[in-house]
Amino acid sequence: MRGHATPMGVFSVIQKNKWHRSNIYSGAPMPYMQRITWSGIAMHAGALPGYPASHGCVRMPTHFAMRMWGWTRMGARVIVAPGEVSPADISHPLLVARKPEPAVAPVAEVRPAPDALEKLELRPSTATPHLDVIRTADASGTTPKRDGTLSDANPDARRDARAEAPATDGGITDPSRPDAAKTGTAEPAPVKRTGHIAAYVSRKEGKLFVRQNFEPLFDVPVTIAGEGPLGTHVFTMRADKDDAKTYRWSVVSLPQRPHAEPAPRRKKGAEPVAQAAAIPPSSASEALDRMTIPQDAMQKIAEAIAPGGSLIVSDEGLGGETGRGTDFIVPLR
Numbered sequence: 001m002r003g004h005a006t007p008m009g010v011f012s013v014i015q016k017n018k019w020h021r022s023n024i025y026s027g028a029p030m031p032y033m034q035r036i037t038w039s040g041i042a043m044h045a046g047a048l049p050g051y052p053a054s055h056g057c058v059r060m061p062t063h064f065a066m067r068m069w070g071w072t073r074m075g076a077r078v079i080v081a082p083g084e085v086s087p088a089d090i091s092h093p094l095l096v097a098r099k100p101e102p103a104v105a106p107v108a109e110v111r112p113a114p115d116a117l118e119k120l121e122l123r124p125s126t127a128t129p130h131l132d133v134i135r136t137a138d139a140s141g142t143t144p145k146r147d148g149t150l151s152d153a154n155p156d157a158r159r160d161a162r163a164e165a166p167a168t169d170g171g172i173t174d175p176s177r178p179d180a181a182k183t184g185t186a187e188p189a190p191v192k193r194t195g196h197i198a199a200y201v202s203r204k205e206g207k208l209f210v211r212q213n214f215e216p217l218f219d220v221p222v223t224i225a226g227e228g229p230l231g232t233h234v235f236t237m238r239a240d241k242d243d244a245k246t247y248r249w250s251v252v253s254l255p256q257r258p259h260a261e262p263a264p265r266r267k268k269g270a271e272p273v274a275q276a277a278a279i280p281p282s283s284a285s286e287a288l289d290r291m292t293i294p295q296d297a298m299q300k301i302a303e304a305i306a307p308g309g310s311l312i313v314s315d316e317g318l319g320g321e322t323g324r325g326t327d328f329i330v331p332l333r
Contacts, residue, residue: 008332011036032065087250200328223292231281
C-alpha cells in the first residue's frame with residue numbers, strides 16, 4: 001500500500017515460521033511466513049484483494065505459500081525485481097566446477113624394533129570432542145519459536161539457535177589442565193564450522209566478504225579492473241545430476257539501480273554541454289573477468305561451498321539490512 005513499498009533487491013530466507021501472528025497488526029495471521037529482512041519484510045500466505053494492501057510483505061495464495069514452504073530451506077536466495085528476470089547457465093574459472101579432493105598429508109611409516117613390540121601400550125583418549133548442536137529451520141517447520149513481529153523483529157531478540165551439548169568425557173580428566181580435578185571435564189576440541197556459504201564482492205567496498213550460516217567467516221581485498229559499473233549478478237551453485245562432485249552454476253542479472261544525475265548548470269547564453277553517455281553495466285561474465293581475488297581465499301571458498309551456495313557481485317556496499325542473522329542483502333531501491 002502507499003508508503004509501504006516492497007523493497008527490491010537480493011535477499012535470502014532468514015526465518016521460517018509456519019503459524020506466525022503479528023502483534024502489531026491486531027494479531028493478523030501470517031501463515032507459512034518466510035522472513036527476508038529483520039526490519040519487517042516477509043513472504044507469507046495472505047488475502048489478495050486485487051489492489052496493494054500489505055505493509056511491504058509479499059502476499060501469496062495459501063496453496064502456493066504451502067508449496068513454496070516445502071521447496072525452501074534457510075538461506076535460500078530470494079530476488080525481488082521489477083519486471084521478469086530468469087536464471088541462465090554460466091561457467092567461468094572463478095566459479096568452482098569440481099569438489100576439491102581433501103588434502104592428505106604424507107605419513108612416514110615407522111617400524112619399531114622387534115624387541116620393542118612387547119613394550120607398546122595403547123592408552124585411551126583423555127577427552128571426547130565437545131560438539132555444538134546447530135538448530136536450523138527446515139521445511140518441516142522446526143524453527144525455534146520466536147516471539148516477535150515482522151516490523152519490530154531483530155536478530156538480537158531472536159532465540160539463540162546455537163546450543164552446546166554437555167561434555168561427554170565420561171569423567172576422565174586431563175592432567176594437563178590445572179582445574180581438571182575440580183571440574184572433571186577435559187578441554188573441548190575445536191569444531192570445524194559447516195553450513196551454507198554466501199560470498200559477496202562489493203565494488204564500493206573493494207572487498208570479498210564470505211559468510212557461513214549467516215555469520216561472517218572472512219573478508220579480503222579484491223582488485224576490480226575498469227571504470228564502468230559491474231552491475232548486480234547473483235551466481236548460484238547446484239549439483240550435477242550425473243556426477244555429485246561436479247558443480248553447475250546459474251546467474252541472475254538484475255536491472256541496474258537507477259541513479260539520478262543532476263543536470264549540469266550553465267551560464268546564460270552559453271552553449272549546452274553534451275553529457276557523456278552512461279556506461280552500461282558489465283555482463284555476468286565480464287564482471288567476473290574484471291575481478292582478481294586472492295587464490296587462498298578462493299581455495300577456502302572451494303573447500304567449504306556446497307550446492308545452494310552463492311556468489312553476489314555488485315557495485316553496492318553491504319547496505320543497512322546486512323547484519324546479524326543475515327546473508328548479504330543488496331537493495332535495488
